[in-house]
Amino acid sequence: MPQRRHMTHMICRFTAVFAVVAVSSLAHAADPRLSVVVPRGMQRGTEAVVNFRGARLKDAQEIFFYDPGIEVVKIEPAEDGNSANVTLKAAPDCRLGEHEVQVRCASGVSEFRTFWIGALPELAEQEPNNEFDKPQPITLNTTVTGIVESEDVDYFTVEAKKGQRINVEIEGLRLGTQIDSRFDPYVAILNQDRFELSVADDTPLVNQDSVASLIAPEDGRYVIQVRDGSYQGNGNCFYRMHVGEFPRPLAVYPAGGPVGQETEVTFIGDPAGALTHKVTPPADPKTPFLLIPEQNGQIAPSANPFRVSPFANVLEQEPNGEPAKASGPASPAPIALNGVLEDEKDTDFIKFAGTKGQNLRIECYARRLRTPIDPVLSIHKADGGQLAANDDNGGPDAGLDFTVPEDGEYLVGVRDHLSRSGPEYVYRVEIIPQQPELTLSIPRVQQYEQTRQQIVIPRGGRFGTLVNAARKNFGGKIVLETDRLPPGVTMIAEPMAENLSSMPVLFEAALDAPLGGFLVDLKGFKDDNREINGRFSNTADMMRYQNQEMLWTTTVDRLPVAVAEKLPYSIEIVEPKVPLVRNGSMNLKIIAKRDEGFTKPITIEFPFRPPGVGTLPNVQIPEGQNEVMYPLNADGNAQVASWKVYAVGLSDVGGMGLSASPFAKLDIADNYLNMAPERAAVVQAQPTEVYAKLEIKTPFEGTATAVLLGLPNKVVAEPVQITKDTADVRFKVTTDAESPVGRHQGLFAQVTIPLNGEEMVHRAAGVELRIDAPPPVPKEPEPKPAEPPMPVAQPDKPPEKPLSRLEQLRLEAKQRLEQGKTP
Incomplete structure (x- = not known):
């Protein structure tokens, strides 16, 4: 299903170009969207006006095609800003089949969609053509463009002579017009008596599209029927039906050949019989090689896939x-x-x-x-x-x-x-x-969508993204590079550590960088061996079935990078002066700088999390405000290192405008201390102590504060001051008569150490506090004891260590025995 780019077939080869057409820009619009291109294709060697439909396309300036052969003559945005008429000219030798296309606006770059190139003259379906007895007449060697609505059946008729080949190939599902259109084309060729001569539904060569073929048994009229396989359909069920005498084999043998060597292949499955050709694959095995069969001046609408390998x-x-x-x-x-x-x-x-x-x-x-x-x-x-x-x-x-x-x-x-x-x-x-293999990609932020799969840098600002690296059969650091970048743009990327599969990358644009962009070849290399390398690829979901199975996807191998209009805000991270310690937490301060008059809320994300660091998906700077705290926490195995991190801001600027912060340094350090609290028990309305042994691993200056958190309702604990010389801690805990009875296991100690004018926060292991109800009041009062002698002053004694849980249980059992109760 995935279609690879830079394709070479047996008919021709090209050098890559794309067209640039400038129109006026619109400040402070963003996030252009492209939904569909209609009609869904055109004949090569012709010129056509096609309609690009989507949203926020008023400032369209350029059309990116990933393969050569299609020239952009003119771009005319509509007044509503949600579509544009684009005049295209396809070269006579333009590659047949699927082409990826997207729109660059002054404010951003749309997702890519597909556009199809055929070899035959094109004719639009004319309704009504829903009855067998009233079909639409067409001639052989024509491409019909149409739409299947709900319960729609389209009929067409062609004249053929006995022995003449009739091949019908339909592009429907492969057009990927709308991800949930679920168009499953069915094609049949019938004679005048309505007898089915050839029927096709889900031909493997064309995925779930169809190929119907026959050799005409007699002179006469033949009817072609097109519908959805389940009689469904909707306004997004576009199709392109190729009808003609062209060859349409369903397989090729052998299914591959060695690079640069002539190979004899046999095309199999055409109704006229096997067809033999000699082909020479390209010298570069990374260039996919598509065989498009040709016979008697007629060429098939699409290719037969063919593997190219550097071996026999x-x-x-x-x-x-x-x-x-x-x-x-x-x-x-x-x-x-x-x-x-x-x-x-x-x-x-x-x-x-x-x-x-x-x-x-x-x-x-x-x-x-x-x-x-x-x-x-x-x-x-x-x-x-x-x-x-x-x-x-x-x-x-x-x-x-x-x-x-x-x-x-x-x-x-x-x-x-x-x-x-x-x-x-x-x-x-x-x-x-x-062998070592490396593939680069940008992680999806939204299922089934291409959100942020394009690099759009605002003038004077930044765009941040994660780049994933899938290593196979090797380890080591990965270094990124590009073949080119738009003028005024810089890429900033640290080498990816050996144990990481994702790295943060920033793109910066100068304030005076010209609006414009390229399709960029993003590559990765092993830091000490450039022979181990890989390229960026992006696979987009084009059609899915009811169970979310993807029926059609399309893959491109270059990354759109463009400079867009300046945004009315920017964000920065206030670089912390203290480390985030293992088993610790931190509030990272994010500030926004707004242009005058821009007050919209800004959603902040923290995309790159060093190993062992966790946080929220996002936080928000409220309308009219300029800062927010982003909470970070580190587990006990967080990787100790100095990391480059960034934040991303998202705000409505007439569309979603994305601004990234500069890189900031975030140090992950080992925890400065260990604290081991012990379980404690107390009776309602009574005080107790929670004892904790303290181990200072890294001495610190000044006084730290330890607090006991996670206490149940109506239970309080006093903070404790500690220094680098403190060996243990006693939290004085006070309960109430209404403090909840039971085992409370959510308690933990937190230690805050002041450093460089900021706070370094540690979290200790959890501890249990058991709260018991007071014992029942005795039925008969106990005799009043004699007045005790006046106490004699005793010297102050150091506080005794609270009884352990085992010691408390033993004491309680002894007291019950002394009171004549069964233990």
């Missing part, structure tokens, strides 16, 4: 349906094994050679190549004994890591999960030594 192909040799008949000879990794599950309940076995201790990645490509197979992959010893197996390794394809136990021959087994087979059941198994 091995083709299966039938019969190889059991281990003893496995295809050979055994080739060592890296190698690509290619086959077809053509026979009924077919299982293929192919040999490969392994060396003891080799760590191999064995990956089966089938669904990713849009073939019908749901592959099950297995690894066997030469005698057939199974060593490993996998089905659906994070998706419908299969893959596994395998460590070779001994030198020798091994077998790869491939079968379909449901034992299906056929000439289109093509697969490719790539066996390679495990």
